Amino acid sequence: MKTKVLSIGLVAIIMAAAFTILRKEVKVDTNSSQIAWVGEKVTGQHNGTVNIKEGALEVENGQVTGGSFVIDMNSIDVLDLEGEYKDKLMGHLRSDDFFSVESHPTAKFVITSIEKSEATDATHFLAGDLTIKGITNKITFPANITVEDGKATAKASFALDRTKWEIRYGSGSFFDGLGDKMIYDDFKLSVNLSSL
Template identity: 75%
Template structure:
């Protein structure tokens, strides 16, 4: 009797294992993945990059189920300036006027949902929690995601309102009389993410 119960239990475990799929963690390739940014003001704009320090995607049956990424804020780089002006702007962006990099050297993005899109210019909508300067806000943006076996590539371009993360320097929403020194609240991010 005991051996019969043991056999049934073992058979049940084998069947359960056959129908249970454990999601795979796919690591981000930090050498090829990057975030480009554009910040605009009344008199022009600046652009640059910031590096992805690390992260991983959770992939299950060819579908992205989640993931988390760390952004290295100490790598804020200005591409449209050179020399002294480049150094000054990078220093200002890293200061407490903007991203307080000394106090908050990293930012994080944690995916909470990935949904297919019916739009022509995006395959998915990605939602998650973006933490900058210790402040977390939920964001959703369209992205083009391709999966080829264990390889994942995702590209997305979207705008964020910097004031939601207490980055208010030069914001016309908070300060009067800025004139042509006003910096627009929205800044644009272009994310290119590849897996190893």
């Protein structure tokens, strides 16, 4: 009788273990993760980077199911200019004309859903809440996400309409007569995340 009870108990434990959801949170490697940006205007474009301050991805049964990360807006860098012109543009991007970095030193993205994609150029579609300058908007974009040997990576390239976060400087949607001083509303981001 004892043997039978032990056998049933052992089977129950094995069955419970088989159906246990393996859930963990993996921290984003802020040294190897980065966001690249491109802003375009009538007469050309500028590009640069901004650093990820901290973040984590939620992994469940070998799949990324959620996560969030904080962006250090003080780290905005311009890569296509040097010297005085670079410093001037970086100062302008950090000013109230653009990202108001003094009063909003960080931005944040929180993943609200992840769905598998049938597209050939993306493994998933992500939806989430992006907060810039204290304003939150929902965004969706395709991404390539992998989990191998417990390490998660996510790569995505997409465009955002800056005016949704009240960044209207030089926007032809809000100001007339800008001519070749007009800056396009959309700016492009390339996100490259990897976990520790």
